[in-house]
Amino acid sequence: MDSTRRMTIQSKNSYNVVMGLKEVTERPSDAKKILQSCDSSCRTCEKSADLCTSCPEGKFLIHGTCVSACPQKTFGNVASGKCEMCMDGCEVCSDHWHCQKCQTEQEQPRFLHQGRCLQECPEGYFDDSETCKECSGSCKTCTGSATKCLSCKSPLLLEQWKCKPACSEKHFASEGICKHCPEMCQECIHDQTCKECVDEFFLHEGKCVQDCPSQFYAEDKHCFPCHADCKNCDGPHSDDCSECAIDFFVLYRGMCYEECPEGTYYEEATKDCQVCNRTCQTCSSSTACLTCRSGLMLNHDGHCVVLGYCSHTEYYVEKALTCQPCHKKCFRCSGPTEHQCLGCANNLYLLNTTCVETCPDGYYVDSDEGQCSPCHSACVTCAGKHSSQCLSCKPGWYRQGKGCVNQCPSGYFAQNSTGSCERCHKGCKECMGPQPTDCLFCDTYFYLLRSKNECVSSCPEYFYESKDNNVCERCHPSCRTCEGNGAFSCTSCVWSYSLLGGMCNTDCLVGEYKVQETPGKEPKCERCDSSCTECKGPGPLNCTVCPASMQLYLEESRCLPCCSGSDPAGTPECCDCSETQDDCVLRITLPPENKSKTTFFVITCILLLLVIGAIFFIWRKSRVKTQAVNKGGYEKLTNPSKTFPSYASNYHEGPSYQEDQVIEYRDRDNEDDDEEDDIVYMGQDGTVYRKFRYGLLEDDEEDELEYDDESYSFR
Known part of the structure; x- marks a missing residue:
């Protein structure tokens, strides 16, 4: 082994690691160790050259190996120099808290x-x-x-x-x-409740139909109920029937009778009563009279004829046994006057027994009969006998589509300003005005919140949905939410109460509320505000039950008195107890003192403006007069001593006056006329001048004018 890379050390330990080296035992019998170099990829190692325990800068240790980039699901921790695990489910991350890509698993995607x-x-x-x-x-x-x-x-x-x-x-x-x-619905509020249909369809009980069913008539794209006498009809009244509800009843002029009235007969072809010939009192057909009107007699053919066989323009005088001419307006008559006609000449119409050129109000021209027939009782003017043919309605009746009604149908309200029935808001089934807060009754699936007169799809807190009458009814005062009335129907409780078996309980006495509760100790309770009978917390805005003659205003949880009809100003904020006993319908009245203060303030402002205006007017007028004086001229008086002797003598007797004197002289005959005032002026030399307004002197006086501007001054 190269001597430059080998060292011998004495040690009792099995291994000692030196940076870049590893310790190897050459002879097991002795304690001499040999240090060898780690693999170039390691910073330190042990047991073998390639089993790294730390890595050079820029590399990270994982499973005894140093790598430049950590494998998936791990990241290189610069502080520890190791590849550490990412968070659960993370495929690629930059540290423990920042994943960059999640694991892709089909069964449980991330x-x-x-x-x-x-x-x-x-x-x-x-x-x-x-x-x-x-x-x-x-x-x-x-x-x-x-x-x-x-x-x-x-x-x-x-x-x-x-x-x-x-x-x-x-x-x-x-x-x-x-x-x-x-389907076929133009406007709706629910998938089962239509409010307006497309053209050529009619709304009937929330559905759109092509034809209205029996006992209903079509108008304004709605099906409205007929009168109870009618099986089918073309309007809401008893004389709008086209078929009778009772089978054996007969129809005449839209009304149902047990038998045809006098002056009519039953026509088999049309299954109704038809009017007799106008000469008949009673008849069996259009051509067969049974009795005749006054002045006529029944012949053997069943016709009513004039006695004596007079012409159509004559009548028979029984005493004289002669025919006399009818009035020129009549075509057949019972007497000589224009009020005894039985028929009329061309372009005239029979009104009772008088022929007129035009039918008056309350009648229409019946061209088939050549007469003025009465309008329906609801009409002032009309184009036919039915209420649906009214052109204008009588007072107290309202225009509904083409007709007049004395009560608007469901879904409409009476608009007095226009005299017509107008549509309710689509949220209301019946209403008293056009707004969504004017509802009286609601459609199916909606509930009336009486405090606001509004139909809602679900009731708010403190109310439950009463499906019997589609109204939001009040829960028990201790309930926050409930399923019905009574104390055992709660589903949640107001603050400081606890729910047990559908009932909200409190550990405090009536008139008290729970402040705090410590385990193992009795709860601490305090008295409710004096305005509350029961409450859920302190102050007047936490009431749950109110004293008699007061109601709970739920929006603010406070008790308010019922409004007084005798003294509405005495209770500026009160509940309309006539509307409902369960919920407060708030009414606000401006106190009279506020009204009087407002009135006093307005009057004071008006008077102040008048005073300022008067002062300004007087000031302007004085300015105008001053300007008139400055622009005036002076007339030299030829004999001042005669005209104003006292002024002249006073001047000479008082030599101490070295300054000019201005003396005002008013015409004694016209003292109050400021416009005619003359001002007399005396100069230092004793010459007297009279001031005048331009335009008042005659032309021949202009040459006599003199001015002494330098000596003129006011004192």
Whole structure:
């Protein structure tokens, strides 16, 4: 062995490792050891040259071997210099916490998400080549791609893998998903409840049908019920029948009778009552009278004729045994006046026994009979006898489609401002207005929340769904959720109560709530707020049961008094106890002091504005007068001593006045007329001037004007 690479040491140990060398025993009989070089791949080794115990920089130890790259499921730990295992399920990783590729197993696939391997991607991510990628912003969950949504973030709705703010036509929203309406349905609220049908179909009990069934008539794309007398009809009233509900009844002018009324006969061909000839009082057919009207007599042919066989434009006078002419408007008559006609001349219509050019309100032109026939009792004006032929409705009646009704049908409400029946919101079955919070009754699968008058698909906390009347009914006060009324139907409890066998219990007395509970010790309880009978916590906003004459306002868990009809302003916040005894329907009234304060503030502001306006007006007026003075002229007075003797004498008697004097002189006959004021001015030399307004002097006076601007001043 090369002497330069061999050393002999004395040692009691079997092996001693030196960096780059290994210790070998040459003679087992003695303790001399020989150190040999490790394999070039090792930094240190033992037992053999290629059994590494550590590796050079840049390499990692695994199973006694140094490698440049660690095998799959391991990673090179620079700190320890070893290949260490990745986390469970990881194929390739950079350290213990950051996987880069997961193991591929058909039976149990793994998905890479934020450096970890999961059995499935979390919500908001989808699997893309065994890597979890984030869904698009509107998706709550997705599959296959970021934009192929499985569910949406509220309040968006899922339709055909996309999230939308509202469902498209012929779809409805249910649990965040847009679902297709039933067949032939244009608008719906449930897969079993249509609210509007496509053209040529009619809505009947939530379904779309081509023809309305018996005892219903079609109007406004809906099937409405007939009157109880009718088997089939064309309107809602008793005179809208086209077939009678009772088989042996007969039909006349849309009404059902036990027998044909006087003036009509039963026609076998049409199976109804037809009106007799107008000359007949009663008849057996259209050509055979049984009795005649007044003034006519029955001949042997069964016809009613005028006595004496007068012409169609004459009537018979029995006393004179002669025929006399009818009024010119009449074609057949019973007397000489225009109010005794039995028929009318051309272009006139018989109204009772008078011929008129046009039918008045309440009547329509019956061209077949040549007369004015009465409209339906609901109509002011009409085009026919049925209520569906009204052109305008009487007061207290409402326009419904083509007709008039005194009560709007189910699904409609009376709009007084327009005098018509208008559709309820699609969420309501019956309503009192157009809003979704105007519901009175709900369709199947929906429940009325009476505190808001709104139909909901599922009842909120503290309520359960009563399928008998489709109403959200109140749970017992101790229940948070329940399956029915009573204390034994709870499924979860309000705070500080515990559920046991469907009942919510508390360890405290009535009127107390549990503050804290220590194992092995009695719970600590405190009194409820004075506004509560029972409660779930401190203060007035944790009530569960209220005193008599008060109701629980669930949204805030506080007790409010019932509204007083005599003094509504006395309770600004109160519950309308007439609406329901189970839930508070909140009513808010503005206190009178607030109203008076508001009124006082408004009046004060108006008065203040008027005062400011008056001050501004006076100031402007004074400015105008000042400007008028500055722009004025002065007229020299020829004999001032005669006109104003006192002024002149005063001036000369007071020589101490070295400054100008301005003296105002008002016309004694017109003291209140500011516009006519004259101002007299005396100069230093004793000359007196009178100030005047431009435009008031005559033309011949203009030459006499003089000015003394320098000496003029005000005091």
